[in-house]
Amino acid sequence: MFEAGRFAMVRGRVLEPLMTLAVWGSALLVAGAFLWLVGDLLWHGAERLSWAFLSSSPLNAGRTGGIGPILVSTLLILGVAVAAAVPLGLATAVLLTEFLRPRSRFGRLVGLSLDVLAGVPSIVFGLFGNAFFSVFLGLGFSILSGGLTLACMVLPILIRTAEASLRAVPDDWRLGSAALGLSRTAALRHILLPAASSGLVAGLLLGIGRAMAETAALIFTSGYVDRMPSSLLDSGRALSVHIYDLSMNVAGGDGNAYASALVLIGLLILINGTALYLAEHWLNRRIIAP
Amino acid sequence: MIWSKHSISSPSRTDARLAGWLSVAAGLAAAVLVLIVLFLLHESWPVLKRIGWLRFFTDAAWHPSEGLFGLAPMLWATLASSAGALVLAGGLGVASALFCRFYAPPSAARPYRRMVALLAGIPSVVFGLWGLTVLVPLIARWQPPGASLLAGILILTLMILPTVALTADAALAAVPKAYLHGAAALGISRSGTILRVVLPAARSGIIAGLLLAAGRALGETMAVLMVAGNVVQTPHSLFDPVRTLTANIALEMAYATGEHRAGLFVSGLVLTGMIILLAVAALRFGGARSHV
Numbered sequence: 001m002f003e004a005g006r007f008a009m010v011r012g013r014v015l016e017p018l019m020t021l022a023v024w025g026s027a028l029l030v031a032g033a034f035l036w037l038v039g040d041l042l043w044h045g046a047e048r049l050s051w052a053f054l055s056s057s058p059l060n061a062g063r064t065g066g067i068g069p070i071l072v073s074t075l076l077i078l079g080v081a082v083a084a085a086v087p088l089g090l091a092t093a094v095l096l097t098e099f100l101r102p103r104s105r106f107g108r109l110v111g112l113s114l115d116v117l118a119g120v121p122s123i124v125f126g127l128f129g130n131a132f133f134s135v136f137l138g139l140g141f142s143i144l145s146g147g148l149t150l151a152c153m154v155l156p157i158l159i160r161t162a163e164a165s166l167r168a169v170p171d172d173w174r175l176g177s178a179a180l181g182l183s184r185t186a187a188l189r190h191i192l193l194p195a196a197s198s199g200l201v202a203g204l205l206l207g208i209g210r211a212m213a214e215t216a217a218l219i220f221t222s223g224y225v226d227r228m229p230s231s232l233l234d235s236g237r238a239l240s241v242h243i244y245d246l247s248m249n250v251a252g253g254d255g256n257a258y259a260s261a262l263v264l265i266g267l268l269i270l271i272n273g274t275a276l277y278l279a280e281h282w283l284n285r286r287i288i289a290p
Numbered sequence: 291m292i293w294s295k296h297s298i299s300s301p302s303r304t305d306a307r308l309a310g311w312l313s314v315a316a317g318l319a320a321a322v323l324v325l326i327v328l329f330l331l332h333e334s335w336p337v338l339k340r341i342g343w344l345r346f347f348t349d350a351a352w353h354p355s356e357g358l359f360g361l362a363p364m365l366w367a368t369l370a371s372s373a374g375a376l377v378l379a380g381g382l383g384v385a386s387a388l389f390c391r392f393y394a395p396p397s398a399a400r401p402y403r404r405m406v407a408l409l410a411g412i413p414s415v416v417f418g419l420w421g422l423t424v425l426v427p428l429i430a431r432w433q434p435p436g437a438s439l440l441a442g443i444l445i446l447t448l449m450i451l452p453t454v455a456l457t458a459d460a461a462l463a464a465v466p467k468a469y470l471h472g473a474a475a476l477g478i479s480r481s482g483t484i485l486r487v488v489l490p491a492a493r494s495g496i497i498a499g500l501l502l503a504a505g506r507a508l509g510e511t512m513a514v515l516m517v518a519g520n521v522v523q524t525p526h527s528l529f530d531p532v533r534t535l536t537a538n539i540a541l542e543m544a545y546a547t548g549e550h551r552a553g554l555f556v557s558g559l560v561l562t563g564m565i566i567l568l569a570v571a572a573l574r575f576g577g578a579r580s581h582v
Binding site: 110119257 | 305313316317322324329330385386389405406409412414423455480482484485502505508511562
């Protein structure tokens with residue numbers, strides 16, 4: 001027994017600093033890799049950033065020139081995705097939180113299908129989008145097919161965040177509006193949705209961020225064309241696809257790829273940061289005069 | 291008596307109509323998954339009907355134009371890169387979470403969490419770009435050609451690390467404070483508390499996070515495609531260039547027709563099958579909350 005105690009003490013004396021070392025070492029390693037990545041992006045990309053880069057057309061397969069039409073295509077693709085996913089997502093979330101009983105069979109079925117959908121790899125969304133939107137529905141390689149494919153992809157995030165922000169509205173408010181004789185529709189419109197609004201917007205921004213970072217789902221749906229799109233049925237190259245194409249298929253495209261990556265990350269930080277701010281602060285200011 | 295058309299005992303007609311519309315929308319949202327599976331099956335049906343499932347796993351090589359549909363080398367590449375990344379990211383991620391909760395001074399923990407969240411938001415194509423221009427040349431100087439399984443593993447590690455770290459952090463936060471106080475009252479050292487009390491209590495949450503991360507690693511396309519070299523072969527060393535299932539789809543979809551295209555949809559089905567299995571397993575673990 002004495003022996004065992006001494007053994008434990010010795011082991012503790014070795015283990016304690018070893019654990020500390022391992023944990024600090026891992027943390028420093030992760031921080032180092034992050035700083036390396038970000039520093040490298042800034043180092044190679046920052047010098048090329050300018051208003052001219054953001055507004056002019058790509059020249060010479062993207063080696064020189066800017067990303068003007070690509071930014072327009074990206075915004076159009078995101079616009080289509082939001083326009084398609086928001087009504088569907090919001091409606092599903094409202095049904096799940098306000099109309100169905102918590103353990104109802106239909107609700108669980110929808111929930112399970114969303115959980116699986118959230119895990120489907122983006123390249124599979126690309127395959128599906130190509131087969132369904134581009135070929136079956138005849139939309140071809142277009143901003144519309146790309147946007148609709150992304151809409152399917154962000155649906156789970158939109159619904160889950162909207163659900164969470166609606167559930168966070170206190171039940172007293174529902175009882176209160178029922179006691180006042182409000183219909184559920186009216187309660188939703190005048191009380192519940194406004195009260196949950198900043199959470200809803202935060203979820204929307206997260207979905208947009210996810211869609212904006214996507215590449216694999218877009219290559220075979222919205223395509224590669226880097227001209228200024230003139231309609232939603234034109235093919236349009238998203239910013240992430242542009243980065244991919246420049247770094248893999250265009251020799252000497254690295255410089256502009258880095259600058260485009262910096263623009264993409266800047267936009268993402270802006271979007272995700274706003275979402276985070278809204279999600280953190282919305283509880284403090286949820287009483288909104290209609 | 292006050293009589294109201296809109297009372298809770300007699301739901302209004304507007305409500306009924308709204309509920310109808312909402313159900314249609316929810317049905318559509320749920321149908322997306324069904325539609326995806328149906329279309330994958332529909333597109334892969336021609337080749338499945340002609341040669342069956344088994345040939346995709348037993349054929350010696352992937353030469354769809356010559357009627358050879360062996361997915362095995364790419365399946366191994368996918369499994370090897372994901373497993374390697376999971377081991378590295380598992381260790382680093384859990385250590386990161388422990389760092390935030392138990393080791394870091396408060397002034398360091400906050401920025402560190404922010405940093406991990408930022409890392410989670412970096413798009414895969416940017417990881418790929420960085421890997422291609424920084425990591426691959428670095429490995430090439432040591433073991434040419436550089437674009438290799440190792441490069442794929444390292445980039446994947448960086449990508450799934452935030453998933454592991456953030457879920458492990460949440461799992462650690464959910465460990466009851468009383469356990470920590472109890473351990474402190476018994477005079478257990480910090481490492482002892484972590485190894486014997488905290489980690490076992492947070493186990494199910496950490497495992498659920500690892501399964502989530504595994505799903506991300508299996509499904510990741512762009513980053514691996516850009517750094518792993520894309521030669522169809524079963525990897526025998528860390529420095530072999532490999533092509534994963536996802537990269538194969540992204541590379542060949544552009545020109546594939548007929549049975550070749552159908553073969554790519556079969557690999558999409560295989561991927562989706564693996565992901566669904568993982569998702570079910572993750573739900574099991576996430577659902578079964580136990581503290582022992």
